[in-house]
Amino acid sequence: MLLRHARSLLFLPASNRRAIAKARTLSCDMVMLDLEDAVADGIKEEARANAVEAAAEGFGKRLCAVRINVEGTPWHGPEMVAVKKSAANYVILPKVESGRQVRDVFSVCQKPVLAMIESAAGVLAAASIAAEEGTAGIFMGTNDLRQDLGIPPSAGREGLSFALQSVILSARAARVAVFDGVFNRLDDEAGFEAECAAGHALGFDGKTLIHPSQVPVANQVFGPDAQAVADARRLIEAATGGAERFEGRMIEGMHVEEARALIARAEAVMP
Numbered sequence: 446m447l448l449r450h451a452r453s454l455l456f457l458p459a460s461n462r463r464a465i466a467k468a469r470t471l472s473c474d475m476v477m478l479d480l481e482d483a484v485a486d487g488i489k490e491e492a493r494a495n496a497v498e499a500a501a502e503g504f505g506k507r508l509c510a511v512r513i514n515v516e517g518t519p520w521h522g523p524e525m526v527a528v529k530k531s532a533a534n535y536v537i538l539p540k541v542e543s544g545r546q547v548r549d550v551f552s553v554c555q556k557p558v559l560a561m562i563e564s565a566a567g568v569l570a571a572a573s574i575a576a577e578e579g580t581a582g583i584f585m586g587t588n589d590l591r592q593d594l595g596i597p598p599s600a601g602r603e604g605l606s607f608a609l610q611s612v613i614l615s616a617r618a619a620r621v622a623v624f625d626g627v628f629n630r631l632d633d634e635a636g637f638e639a640e641c642a643a644g645h646a647l648g649f650d651g652k653t654l655i656h657p658s659q660v661p662v663a664n665q666v667f668g669p670d671a672q673a674v675a676d677a678r679r680l681i682e683a684a685t686g687g688a689e690r691f692e693g694r695m696i697e698g699m700h701v702e703e704a705r706a707l708i709a710r711a712e713a714v715m716p
């Protein structure tokens with residue numbers, strides 16, 4: 446699967462073997478083995494070994510990524526070496542604030558980097574981070590970003606909207622994939638669905654997740670539904686080139702391109 450087709454990207458602590466086993470039964474598009482904030486300091490080495498073992502065993506057709514700790518921590522160097530040797534498809538670098546950080550990790554890991562933007566400085570540097578040769582995609586780290594911006598935990602996402610849009614703009618200008626942040630309230634299904642829909646409408650390719658129950662909703666919201674695919678097929682069939690009327694609206698060549706991209710996405714995510 447191409448990265449930009451991924452709808453549901455599930456984080457789990459690499460220290461949690463039950464969650465690793467569970468991920469192999471889920472319809473998520475990417476499994477992300479976390480070595481950073483979800484893993485306590487005392488078990489980082491054990492989690493690293495688990496992540497390497499889990500990546501080697503694989504996750505079927507799901508993509509696999511490992512999130513490492515930031516530079517300046519004792520785990521950063523050994524984790525880069527482990528990820529380089531591992532079967533993971535991507536390395537996730539948290540708290541990125543410069544293109545140089547991506548360059549350093551890419552040169553050691555030799556894996557495409559998914560850069561997390563989690564601070565005001567990261568948002569302001571997003572264009573150069575996204576344009577780095579090693580950057581394959583951008584993730585929003587909305588928990589850390591909210592804290593860095595001084596937005597209270599109880600507030601909605603209004604205060605984040607400029608940052609979200611500006612990071613999407615940076616990612617699109619660099620032609621890399623971009624994914625929305627996690628939703629923490631595990632029992633708020635309606636809130637989660639609304640946040641997925643809002644993220645989709647902003648232009649995110651998919652959503653990062655923290656629990657199995659979030660996977661089907663993300664797949665539904667970010668995956669084209671059967672109606673959209675049928676519309677796209679009819680549009681392609683009807684188009685003859687140039688501006689014309691199609692089912693009461695104007696279409697041109699770009700609408701045909703868009704319809705083809707939607708069908709490609711639908712085919713990529715078909716079970």
Ligand SMILES: CC(C)(COP(=O)(O)OP(=O)(O)OC[C@H]1O[C@@H](n2cnc3c(N)ncnc32)[C@H](O)[C@@H]1OP(=O)(O)O)[C@@H](O)C(=O)NCCC(=O)NCCSC(=O)C[C@H](O)C(=O)O
Nearest residue numbers: 456457458463464467468479483586587588589655656657
């Ligand atoms: C949030 C959790 C700690 C909740 O755990 P718990 O209440 O124990 O979950 P359940 O009992 O509901 O679990 C039911 C079964 O599902 C499995 N499970 C749970 N979570 C996952 C998962 N993420 N992936 C795969 N499987 C999962 C359990 O093992 C149970 O299975 P079984 O026993 O076989 O029935 C927990 O969900 C969790 O740890 N989530 C992930 C946390 C994480 O990875 N955090 C880091 C990423 S968040 C982030 O990046 C923030 C960002 O940096 C920012 O700044 O915004």
Ligand SMILES: [Mg+2]
Nearest residue numbers: 563586588589
């Ligand atoms: Mg974070």
